[in-house]
Amino acid sequence: MGTATPPPAQAQQTIEVAEPIESQKRPVKLTGKPELIREFLARFDVFLFDCDGVLWQGDKLLPKVVETLDVLRNRGKQIVFVTNNSTKSREDYKKKLAKLGIQAEIDEIFGSAYSAAIYISRVLCLPPTERVYILGEAGIEAELRSENITFLGGTDPADSGPMTPSDYETFGPDPTVTVVLCGLDRNICYKKLARAYQFLQNPNCRFLATNIDSTFPTHGKLFPGAGSMSAPLTYMLGGRQPVSLGKPSQAMMAAIEGKFRFDKSRTCMVGDRLNTDITFGIEGGLGGTLAVLTGVNKEDDFLKEGAEVVPDAYLEMLGDLAY
Numbered sequence: 352m353g354t355a356t357p358p359p360a361q362a363q364q365t366i367e368v369a370e371p372i373e374s375q376k377r378p379v380k381l382t383g384k385p386e387l388i389r390e391f392l393a394r395f396d397v398f399l400f401d402c403d404g405v406l407w408q409g410d411k412l413l414p415k416v417v418e419t420l421d422v423l424r425n426r427g428k429q430i431v432f433v434t435n436n437s438t439k440s441r442e443d444y445k446k447k448l449a450k451l452g453i454q455a456e457i458d459e460i461f462g463s464a465y466s467a468a469i470y471i472s473r474v475l476c477l478p479p480t481e482r483v484y485i486l487g488e489a490g491i492e493a494e495l496r497s498e499n500i501t502f503l504g505g506t507d508p509a510d511s512g513p514m515t516p517s518d519y520e521t522f523g524p525d526p527t528v529t530v531v532l533c534g535l536d537r538n539i540c541y542k543k544l545a546r547a548y549q550f551l552q553n554p555n556c557r558f559l560a561t562n563i564d565s566t567f568p569t570h571g572k573l574f575p576g577a578g579s580m581s582a583p584l585t586y587m588l589g590g591r592q593p594v595s596l597g598k599p600s601q602a603m604m605a606a607i608e609g610k611f612r613f614d615k616s617r618t619c620m621v622g623d624r625l626n627t628d629i630t631f632g633i634e635g636g637l638g639g640t641l642a643v644l645t646g647v648n649k650e651d652d653f654l655k656e657g658a659e660v661v662p663d664a665y666l667e668m669l670g671d672l673a674y
């Protein structure tokens with residue numbers, strides 16, 4: 352019986368196989384790679400979206416954002432808009448989203464002003480006899496009202512303008528003001544900081560911040576962020592830091608998770624900023640993080656040697672998901 356002749360050797364073919372995203376040490380660029388995009392999207396049921404720098408810049412909607420959100424909704428993905436901008440309430444954000452052509456329910460929006468209101472009412476359980484002093488704008492006021500929290504400061508004209516001789520005499524600790532809450536305040540002045548500092552002389556007064564972002568991206572540029580409002584108080588108080596209720600604080604993650612009851616392992620954080628959005632997702636133990644390059648951080652920030660915060664994947668812009 353003869354020996355079977357082996358089949359002729361076939362020419363070797365080089366087959367490029369994409370390494371699974373989960374095992375890669377460097378972030379995967381998804382732009383222009385439909386197969387990797389499909390693989391990435393299949394891993395998640397919930398997407399948490401930052402807004403400024405991801406969906407829009409200032410009042411300008413970024414390309415193909417509406418189409419991308421429609422793609423995700425049509426695939427059964429849950430969407431939550433998570434923003435550190437405290438100048439707007441959830442109702443304000445719903446109106447802005449609608450104006451830009453993005454349909455959203457108010458329960459799909461979770462801002463830092465709302466996060467702070469939830470923390471004050473449901474964690475601190477502030478009694479009706481105690482008040483919050485606001486260093487911030489109307490968005491904070493609206494969310495505190497929604498939780499029936501009594502406040503002062505904020506947009507009150509009495510807190511604007513120069514200090515008067517009587518201010519120096521009357522400003523001081525107040526036992527009824529047991530929280531100072533700092534957010535982005537585009538009308539910040541010495542008088543507001545002086546009053547907040549005096550309230551914080553009360554040892555029972557808590558120091559909170561909607562978020563501590565150093566800068567605020569808008570209209571394609573960076574401007575002072577909410578962290579720039581609380582930083583002078585931190586300096587006055589000898590380094591005392593506020594409790595932050597915005598990204599990357601895990602107090603905010605706990606509030607979001609408690610409300611939406613999602614599976615963290617099937618949830619992805621999408622953002623433009625490494626030290627807030629991407630850190631928020633990583634420290635929160637989410638299944639993935641996705642960076643876009645239309646806001647604060649750029650490619651070199653996480654591809655360089657020794658980068659401290661690295662997303663799982665990234666895109667030139669969010670609209671690249673709608674391939």
